[in-house]
Amino acid sequence: MPNNSAFKLQKYRHQRARQVEQALGKCLPAARTKPAVLHQAMRYSLLAGGKRIRPILTLAAAEACGGSVSDAMPLACAVECIHTYSLIHDDLPSMDNDDFRRGRPTSHKIYGEGIAILAGDALLTQAFEIVAKARGWPRYRHATLIHEITKTAGSLQLIAGQAADLEGEGKRLTLPQLRYIHERKTSALLTCSVRLGGMSANCTPRQLKALTDFGYHVGLAFQIIDDILDCTQTTEQLGKTAGKDLATAKATYPAIVGLEKSKRISEQLTAKAFAAIKPFKGKATALEALAGYLLKRDN
Ligand code: GRG
Numbered sequence: 001m002p003n004n005s006a007f008k009l010q011k012y013r014h015q016r017a018r019q020v021e022q023a024l025g026k027c028l029p030a031a032r033t034k035p036a037v038l039h040q041a042m043r044y045s046l047l048a049g050g051k052r053i054r055p056i057l058t059l060a061a062a063e064a065c066g067g068s069v070s071d072a073m074p075l076a077c078a079v080e081c082i083h084t085y086s087l088i089h090d091d092l093p094s095m096d097n098d099d100f101r102r103g104r105p106t107s108h109k110i111y112g113e114g115i116a117i118l119a120g121d122a123l124l125t126q127a128f129e130i131v132a133k134a135r136g137w138p139r140y141r142h143a144t145l146i147h148e149i150t151k152t153a154g155s156l157q158l159i160a161g162q163a164a165d166l167e168g169e170g171k172r173l174t175l176p177q178l179r180y181i182h183e184r185k186t187s188a189l190l191t192c193s194v195r196l197g198g199m200s201a202n203c204t205p206r207q208l209k210a211l212t213d214f215g216y217h218v219g220l221a222f223q224i225i226d227d228i229l230d231c232t233q234t235t236e237q238l239g240k241t242a243g244k245d246l247a248t249a250k251a252t253y254p255a256i257v258g259l260e261k262s263k264r265i266s267e268q269l270t271a272k273a274f275a276a277i278k279p280f281k282g283k284a285t286a287l288e289a290l291a292g293y294l295l296k297r298d299n
């Protein structure tokens with residue numbers, strides 16, 4: 001792991017998370033705007049806390065490329081809207097069927113399935129509106145930014161991952177099949193997060209390539225750690241139901257290769273992420289520290 005001990009990661013994360021919270025609060029119609037129940041449901045899930053990893057990665061990637069937090073913030077909020085939509089839909093009875101998320105009851109438990117589906121739909125749509133209203137950059141015009149999020153959220157990435165996940169239920173998957181799911185369900189949005197950050201700084205094609213490699217490897221490591229935490233942490237620690245993968249016989253790295261090997265693989269993936277951002281030569285300290293934190297996190 002690179003030695004960036006002088007960097008105060010916890011302070012950085014808290015500061016950026018606070019900025020993201022403030023910006024997210026302003027992204028959505030007020031809770032009393034008609035249809036009030038829909039806007040309340042959108043706000044309930046989007047403003048429920050969460051680690052805000054993806055938007056913070058967007059901001060850190062922008063900074064690594066010499067950009068600013070204010071220019072990157074709309075794109076960071078768009079990514080968090082997509083992420084929250086995917087969580088609401090993933091928790092539905094017809095998907096992963098979960099009652100607990102971000103330390104509170106899931107959307108459908110509070111608002112019913114219909115409104116939960118609509119709140120997810122509306123958050124996804126909100127992401128496009130936010131990007132459409134953001135500024136464009138010389139190398140990355142609006143069409144490029146919109147294409148970036150549609151590609152990520154669409155039927156070849158996020159939804160492909162979810163579809164493969166559903167199809168794999170109750171089956172013994174091979175590691176390549178599991179990696180296919182992880183690449184799409186998890187890594188794609190983390191990659192998109194850092195790419196959008198770079199784009200908000202009008203980054204060079206070389207920088208974009210480095211961020212893409214970084215996001216891909218961090219994203220894969222992130223999902224393996226998520227699977228490890230599912231079988232080693234409690235529901236209270238995670239803020240979502242723990243032990244679910246084992247209970248539902250879900251294919252995960254720990255289930256296929258065991259806990260120790262899963263940890264080693266996540267370390268190797270993180271090492272590749274560190275290597276990817278070497279060309280930033282000290283300007284990607286926050287990104288490096290975040291990748292280190294994601295590997296060692298406990299929730
Ligand atoms: C398109 C119907 C439809 C659903 C899309 C892709 C998808 C559903 C759901 C994926 C949800 C999921 C469990 C993805 C895996 C990535 C992951 C581990 C998410 C949890 O992310 P954290 O830990 O959550 O960053 P917080 O709550 O901290 O933001």
